Amino acid sequence: MKRKVTLKQIAKELDVSISTVSKALRNSKEISEDTCNKVQAFAKLYNYRPNNIALSLKNRKTKTIGIIIPEIVHHFFSKVIRGIELVANKRGYNVIVGLSNESFSKEVINMEMLANGSIDGFILSISKETLLQQDYHHFNETINQGMPIVMFDRVVNEVNCDKVIVDDLLGSKNAVKKLIDNGCKNIALITTKDYVSVGRLRTQGYLEALEENKLEPQSNLILKIVEELDSEDHLEDLEAEIEGLFRGNSKIDGVFTVNELYALTAMKVARKLGKNIPEDVQIIGFTDGVLSKHATPSLTTVRQHAQQMGEKAAELLINRLEAEEDDEHYKTVVIETKIIERNSTK
Amino acid sequence: MKRKVTLKQIAKELDVSISTVSKALRNSKEISEDTCNKVQAFAKLYNYRPNNIALSLKNRKTKTIGIIIPEIVHHFFSKVIRGIELVANKRGYNVIVGLSNESFSKEVINMEMLANGSIDGFILSISKETLLQQDYHHFNETINQGMPIVMFDRVVNEVNCDKVIVDDLLGSKNAVKKLIDNGCKNIALITTKDYVSVGRLRTQGYLEALEENKLEPQSNLILKIVEELDSEDHLEDLEAEIEGLFRGNSKIDGVFTVNELYALTAMKVARKLGKNIPEDVQIIGFTDGVLSKHATPSLTTVRQHAQQMGEKAAELLINRLEAEEDDEHYKTVVIETKIIERNSTK
Numbered sequence: 001m002k003r004k005v006t007l008k009q010i011a012k013e014l015d016v017s018i019s020t021v022s023k024a025l026r027n028s029k030e031i032s033e034d035t036c037n038k039v040q041a042f043a044k045l046y047n048y049r050p051n052n053i054a055l056s057l058k059n060r061k062t063k064t065i066g067i068i069i070p071e072i073v074h075h076f077f078s079k080v081i082r083g084i085e086l087v088a089n090k091r092g093y094n095v096i097v098g099l100s101n102e103s104f105s106k107e108v109i110n111m112e113m114l115a116n117g118s119i120d121g122f123i124l125s126i127s128k129e130t131l132l133q134q135d136y137h138h139f140n141e142t143i144n145q146g147m148p149i150v151m152f153d154r155v156v157n158e159v160n161c162d163k164v165i166v167d168d169l170l171g172s173k174n175a176v177k178k179l180i181d182n183g184c185k186n187i188a189l190i191t192t193k194d195y196v197s198v199g200r201l202r203t204q205g206y207l208e209a210l211e212e213n214k215l216e217p218q219s220n221l222i223l224k225i226v227e228e229l230d231s232e233d234h235l236e237d238l239e240a241e242i243e244g245l246f247r248g249n250s251k252i253d254g255v256f257t258v259n260e261l262y263a264l265t266a267m268k269v270a271r272k273l274g275k276n277i278p279e280d281v282q283i284i285g286f287t288d289g290v291l292s293k294h295a296t297p298s299l300t301t302v303r304q305h306a307q308q309m310g311e312k313a314a315e316l317l318i319n320r321l322e323a324e325e326d327d328e329h330y331k332t333v334v335i336e337t338k339i340i341e342r343n344s345t346k
Numbered sequence: 347m348k349r350k351v352t353l354k355q356i357a358k359e360l361d362v363s364i365s366t367v368s369k370a371l372r373n374s375k376e377i378s379e380d381t382c383n384k385v386q387a388f389a390k391l392y393n394y395r396p397n398n399i400a401l402s403l404k405n406r407k408t409k410t411i412g413i414i415i416p417e418i419v420h421h422f423f424s425k426v427i428r429g430i431e432l433v434a435n436k437r438g439y440n441v442i443v444g445l446s447n448e449s450f451s452k453e454v455i456n457m458e459m460l461a462n463g464s465i466d467g468f469i470l471s472i473s474k475e476t477l478l479q480q481d482y483h484h485f486n487e488t489i490n491q492g493m494p495i496v497m498f499d500r501v502v503n504e505v506n507c508d509k510v511i512v513d514d515l516l517g518s519k520n521a522v523k524k525l526i527d528n529g530c531k532n533i534a535l536i537t538t539k540d541y542v543s544v545g546r547l548r549t550q551g552y553l554e555a556l557e558e559n560k561l562e563p564q565s566n567l568i569l570k571i572v573e574e575l576d577s578e579d580h581l582e583d584l585e586a587e588i589e590g591l592f593r594g595n596s597k598i599d600g601v602f603t604v605n606e607l608y609a610l611t612a613m614k615v616a617r618k619l620g621k622n623i624p625e626d627v628q629i630i631g632f633t634d635g636v637l638s639k640h641a642t643p644s645l646t647t648v649r650q651h652a653q654q655m656g657e658k659a660a661e662l663l664i665n666r667l668e669a670e671e672d673d674e675h676y677k678t679v680v681i682e683t684k685i686i687e688r689n690s691t692k
Contacts, residue, residue, distance in 0.1 A: 006409070062459075063352070064459060072418070072424045072427050072428065072443070073421070073424040073425060073427075073428055074424075075419070078418045078419045078420075078424065079419060081418050081419075081445075082418065082419055085445065085447065089447075094444075094452070094455060094456065094459065095444075095445065096442060096443070096444050096456070096459070096460070097418070097442070097443040097444070097445070098440075098441075098442050098443070099427075099431065099441065099443070101431065101435075106440070109440060110440065110442070113408075113410060113440065113442070113464070114442070116464075118459070118462075118464055264640055290636065290637065291636065291637060291640050294610055294637050294640065294641060295640060295642075296641075296642035
């Protein structure tokens, strides 16, 4: 038996990117003819078979769903997986999980590995690097070869497939509206950089709520955190950033954050600066975490229904796998958010 | 191409357990000759190949590690996976995760699926059901077919392989000793049922610490929680159980719990009963969770170094995969715990 060669090995050998190899094998027009020929010759020599998905699909069902998520130490994704599992197990499917670690090439490698006969279809959330590079050919080609994909949470218009999303814009808008209704006049937003679509939509919701209530957005009330500060090793830096926000705006009386960690850190900073929650500052986080209800005071949140997202994604995928005929019509299911009122708001 | 048949389908067709099919295919003496013949005939008819692991191993490296964990919504396991990933990626390996959901048959099915040419070796933690049934043949046969396994946290003597464990006994003993040194006289233990080895060892550590300090163990200070109460849906029942413990023992001045959820719930109950922490009751939890440092007061814990466990497990597995010669000598690495002092103790 010949040693199996991977996309990664071909890329390394020819000193090109994995994306280039993947495209060259499919004769993409984006790649020069010369490179296409070189990659294909190499792939043939080493017996690489890009079309094994299509070959295996017609006659074989694995009854397994492949899940690709950006990271595992994240309550939201683990709750989605629990939802997928619930439905999958009920309908006789197994699941297997690959991690992209927010990396484009790891996403491609994981999909290649799983598509290689191990699974019937994918449920996935796109990595940050892929979103930054805007290179979605691996998704489209997987679908073109007959293997369905359902995307959740982080989705893109450039890929035509079933999708399950949270209503990020409306959820954020409602949260900020609640702060306004509760009397807040100077509402800060603590969010991420804009290239992750959900961060962008949540910022938009914040701005729309202000606008509809005739409040002027102030740029010094908006703090965009670089993602490096999200890790456990940088909690102090995160705290310093948020303290800077508070110190620069003594009138802040409301805070909306796009995740739980930012919200808890904001509560900590507010307390440190002698402000009472919710009397002086009210705080709402967009989250599906475990910390919110155990925090002191407990945190008012926008619940994302992560498990329900997973259940819906599994339903969409299995329905498609078991359909008698191919359905060219793709669905986007929007899971509504809900504000869970706890003690960080009046 | 013939449709691929799985162990599960054979088991269903013949109305026997997956374990029976698996054993029958390997001519186990535990299974009657009649059943062995029937299973093997069926497997042959449907082209099932139990020996494809051995066939593929000699000539093919997937550079992928299969991880099987009992559940994903659990910070400890996700931290272990992060550790495995760190080392795996550094050494050019990918990881893929299967979930047993604490079920024996799902553990067997996942291992079968992954061993089928997708991975080079396993890192796993045993499901509760497997520990209850004490049926470990699927591990031993995987190893016998040449695919190495490294077990972590939940391990058993019956399987001869590399293992990474936490020093549960000593970690618990040190925690209880700390409560005694801090002046506690009536220390309660909140633990799980005994069949999960780590729960048993932690209970033993508690008892040894009492004994060495000439404190009489009192059965009404030991609360063993049934696992059904661990889920998010049963937090109120858990609280009621722990409140019963406190109400039955007004002198409780120290509490040691085997996980974070029990510790936080104990703090909540103590507060509700008008006891101050740490003045009236001191609390330590055995944990590697995210809640401890955000709790009020923050929780003193026995840190398990989950990420380090994962890193060590990955090193052991990859070293074995890349060794020139088979090494029959297996290692058990003990990761030491450390008490992280916060505000729930004096």
